[in-house]
Amino acid sequence: MHILILGGTTEARELAAALAAATLAERTGPRVTSSLAGRVAQPRLPAGEVRVGGFGGPAGLAAWLRAEGVDAVIDATHPFAGTISRNAAEAAAEVHVPLLALRRPSWVPVPGDRWHPVGSLDEAAALLPTLGSRIFLTTGRQGLAAFAALDGLFFLARSVDAPEPPMPAHTEVLLDRGPFTLDGERAVLREHRIDVLVTKDSGGAATAPKLTAARELGLPVVVVRRPEPPAGVPTVPDVPSALGWLAQL
Template structure:
């Protein structure tokens, strides 16, 4: 009988892992998506969309679906999902594997201004630029609602369902990945003099960081949230390949 793997997804790493698991007959994979994107990319294996109803709902799902391993491959800034995954896995006695890509490291020439949260980023923005490339996600834009004197270029995957809470902005609808050449062209044409982003890590959105370095443009970069107290998954890995290797070892034990 195949091992039941539940992936808390929504990232490229989760998609790559689902493809690897689905190709191995030892496993049966289901990826859970929060449903924040209107047209998500097609994933290998089974897919469920929507929340579980908190920790209790996730515990029920793990037990009722007889999940053998829970893989939290959610976004590095999805702090609540991380807490819920740890609590539910512990209560349901299901091993938790955390897949989280490495954060970007500062390189020579980078003009980073690292902040703890986006409220701090909003206060800093008018001091550093007047045409900002804002790439923090649709749900985080309210942090910049009170910023004056900055024109925001906001990149979103889906059209917003309500007016954006910004004083001066334009929207660009695009889905990554974005390479350095594309980002250089964009930032030159739009006269971008500031980038505001989260330290998500990975290659898919690193192009804007590399482009900012090339153009000597400052970057306000939100640090990743600290691990919650008591966070102790069975293992933490940085790539889908490493996660697959861990699952292979688990299946043999």
């Protein structure tokens, strides 16, 4: 059996590691290939085979599935990686290969949170001038263009790799990679005098401490909602559930 994991997330690495461990213990098992988009210069590589780069749209992915004899696809990409998820749904349907989406649950506000849900980065940018002037932007290096016109605000933009223009005129870049600690997030907010946090609803524990730190300081948080997943694709919230789905195959 050949399993393709569309990866790049913690869950994708955990799934690949679990399948590799099972193969080692049983001295036999599936062939596992993890595919990474290649947007991070030095990604954390999962166990097993790894390919880096795009497929060339749904047609290219379908051709790759056929050529490599893939028997199952698990889409464990970031919740905001909408393009590859749509391509995977189309390609898997064309080739008649089972497809599963592995998605960590969304974050849920708790008492004390001052969340402002929005549907896009553009909506977030339009809202910011009404909320504060020193913004902690944690939406990734590819989304800064949406905020480029906000010359009157200060932005602390955190990303794994350095972002490219366009970006706001008053931007300080913080290069860092999660998981992040609560103490560390408290320090970032205080040292940079942040009064608004902007984040995508990526879910998971690795980047959640910033929400707790913002709650403690009473800061407003602009939360970009996730895009809708492709219709008809079964979804599970964690690695054990994905392993159960594979076992049923």
